[in-house]
Amino acid sequence: xxxxxxxxxxxxxxxxxxxxxxxxxxxxxxxxxxxxxxxxxxxxxxxxxxxxxxxxxxxxxxxxxxxxxxxxxxxxxxxxxxxxxxxxxxxxxxxxxxxxxxxxxxxxxxx
Amino acid sequence: xxxxxxxxxxxxxxxxxxxxxxxxxxxxxxxxxxxxxxxxxxxxxxxxxxxxxxxxxxxxxxxxxxxxxxxxxxxxxxxxxxxxxxxxxxxxxxxxxxxxxxxxxxxxxxx
Numbered sequence: 001x002x003x004x005x006x007x008x009x010x011x012x013x014x015x016x017x018x019x020x021x022x023x024x025x026x027x028x029x030x031x032x033x034x035x036x037x038x039x040x041x042x043x044x045x046x047x048x049x050x051x052x053x054x055x056x057x058x059x060x061x062x063x064x065x066x067x068x069x070x071x072x073x074x075x076x077x078x079x080x081x082x083x084x085x086x087x088x089x090x091x092x093x094x095x096x097x098x099x100x101x102x103x104x105x106x107x108x109x110x111x
Numbered sequence: 112x113x114x115x116x117x118x119x120x121x122x123x124x125x126x127x128x129x130x131x132x133x134x135x136x137x138x139x140x141x142x143x144x145x146x147x148x149x150x151x152x153x154x155x156x157x158x159x160x161x162x163x164x165x166x167x168x169x170x171x172x173x174x175x176x177x178x179x180x181x182x183x184x185x186x187x188x189x190x191x192x193x194x195x196x197x198x199x200x201x202x203x204x205x206x207x208x209x210x211x212x213x214x215x216x217x218x219x220x221x222x
Contacts, residue, residue, distance in 0.1 A: 033210065042115070042201050042213025043154075088154070090211075098169065099211070101146075103153035 003027075004091055006102035014110050016078050021105045023089035024071045030092055032065055032072045033099070037086040079109045114138075115214040117202050123220045130189040132217050134202030140212075142205045143185035145169075145177065147198040148216070154201065160185055192221045 007022045023032070031050045035043035047056050049065035049072060056063045060083075062075040076083055086106050090099040118133035136143065144159040146169075156169030158177040166177050174196060178186040185204075189196055197220050203211040 035211075040120075041215050042203070043211075044213070045210040048210060090154075098156060098159070101154040103151065 004089055004100050004102040006087075006089060006105050008105060009103065010106050010108075012108040012110065013079055015080055017109075019076050019079055019107070021074045021076075021087055021107070022071070023073065023102050025091060025100075026070065027091070027093075028069050029100075030069070030094055032069075033090045033092070034063055034072070034074055035088040035090065037088060037104075038084075043086075043088055076107075079107075081109045081111050083107060084109050115202055115204055115212050117200075117214040117217050119217050120215065121218050121220075123222065124189075124192050125222055126193060128189075128192050128221075130192050130219070130221075132187040132189075132200055132202075132219070134185045134187070134204075134214055135183055136185075136204040136212070137183065138204070138206075138212075139182065140204035140206055141182075142207065143179065144203040144205075144211065145175075145185065145187045146201045146203065147171070148201055149198050157187065192219075194221050197221045 034046045037043040054065045060077045089102045145157040146154045160179040176188045202214040
């Protein structure tokens with residue numbers, strides 16, 4: 001079973017700060033997805049990265065896929081309370097049938 | 112928008128009861144999934160289905176079974192509920208090789 005390790009597990013910051021969440025593995029993935037889950041809801045897909053070295057931006061969120069396709073990072077600029085949630089990375093090998101999920105990073109942004 | 116609907120948000124059952132968790136999606140997706148989410152363990156795949164009447168075991172199928180008689184509906188069955196099956200259960204659907212759409216989850220408590 002491939003493992004995806006996310007760090008940090010918990011993160012509590014003040015509004016306006018920047019942060020980076022990491023997702024690391026010893027396995028190669030064909031693609032990697034990032035989800036955000038708010039309390040009482042299911043995860044919602046933010047982005048999929050496919051190519052090694054790829055960088056995608058979604059407003060204040062920047063996602064990067066490592067050159068070797070084994071790791072990824074999520075950087076949030078000027079965090080806002082609305083960014084609060086559980087951030088999950090998930091890796092796919094060939095298809096989405098059996099995604100491997102990380103355990104998540106619980107982010108709290110305090111006003 | 113894709114909608115994945117889980118029949119119950121909260122469910123309380125007794126040890127030994129047979130439990131049915133229902134999930135319906137409205138976008139004609141081929142793939143459907145059942146995950147459980149536990150603190151510190153992340154999302155773990157129980158079963159998935161890639162077509163009507165087709166199913167495959169995920170990472171933790173023991174104590175569970177599934178049914179997919181119609182394309183839009185995927186049921187998770189706990190034949191004899193046990194306390195260690197207390198968890199958040201998440202249903203998801205996807206087109207082939209596309210992103211997962213999750214339901215809002217069912218918090219099951221087995222007493």
